[in-house]
Amino acid sequence: MKRTRASVLELFKERGRGAEIGVFAGNFTKRILRQVNPTKLYLIDPWVNFDDPGLEKSWYGKESKYDMELMYQDLTEQFSRRVANGQVEFLRGKTVDMMHHIEDQSLDFVYVDGDHRYDAVKIDIEMAYQKVKPGGHIAVDDHVLGYWWEDGVVRAVNEFVGRYPRDISIVACDENQVVLQRHTTDIANGLTDDAPDFEDIETVAEALMPQEPQIAANTALPEEKPQGLVSRMSSLFGRSSTAEV
Numbered sequence: 001m002k003r004t005r006a007s008v009l010e011l012f013k014e015r016g017r018g019a020e021i022g023v024f025a026g027n028f029t030k031r032i033l034r035q036v037n038p039t040k041l042y043l044i045d046p047w048v049n050f051d052d053p054g055l056e057k058s059w060y061g062k063e064s065k066y067d068m069e070l071m072y073q074d075l076t077e078q079f080s081r082r083v084a085n086g087q088v089e090f091l092r093g094k095t096v097d098m099m100h101h102i103e104d105q106s107l108d109f110v111y112v113d114g115d116h117r118y119d120a121v122k123i124d125i126e127m128a129y130q131k132v133k134p135g136g137h138i139a140v141d142d143h144v145l146g147y148w149w150e151d152g153v154v155r156a157v158n159e160f161v162g163r164y165p166r167d168i169s170i171v172a173c174d175e176n177q178v179v180l181q182r183h184t185t186d187i188a189n190g191l192t193d194d195a196p197d198f199e200d201i202e203t204v205a206e207a208l209m210p211q212e213p214q215i216a217a218n219t220a221l222p223e224e225k226p227q228g229l230v231s232r233m234s235s236l237f238g239r240s241s242t243a244e245v
């Protein structure tokens, strides 16, 4: 199934608690509110036109046609009722400075769409991970190469997944969206510390082997061939290969 930004939202827990990192004019925020209807949604964004040569081509660089201050004023007005009833909370600032306002493991989802450069995405995903509950989702937008952020998003996501092989899995990756899920504690705890060594595998294989038939004492024995693990497993599962590993 093709996942668009709308269908990514189908993975987020309805009436859950979440955050959007990188809000801009709030277009996706409105979709989150409509489709997921969270009980709480934190909106994290500095809404600043940064004077940073690395952001020249971004929507929020100094030369951008968008005035981020005006955008923020407009957005707070549009969401004033939701802010008053506690559903929406603005956290104006960079992720690194704002995330401490959110309790650890308290969110069901985080949508990451802030500064797309490698160092920033790395921080955003790590902090999102701290804040999502086991079972929660982290979706990252613009998981794609070839734009001004180069390999920033793809590299940061790949490294993150590699850092937590027992705790994180990719549940969707399409249309430049990647959705990660934090495993539940039970699954993470169910994994052992050590990979089984070869002797353990041999023991398991022995246990799986069918018992040798009883042979009468005076029966001539067939010529004995040495059998290693693979050939024994092959005979067990009916494969013809006898290659050893």
Ligand SMILES: C[S@@+](CC[C@H](N)C(=O)[O-])C[C@H]1O[C@@H](n2cnc3c(N)ncnc32)[C@H](O)[C@@H]1O
Pocket: 021, 022, 023, 024, 025, 026, 027, 028, 029, 044, 045, 046, 047, 048, 059, 060, 093, 094, 095, 096, 113, 114, 115, 120
């Ligand atoms: C691509 S826009 C977000 C678009 C929005 N999610 C949407 O789909 O409509 C990126 C936003 O990230 C914000 N941003 C830049 N640096 C950030 C940071 N360090 N932490 C959080 N947000 C950041 C920018 O101000 C900008 O509004």
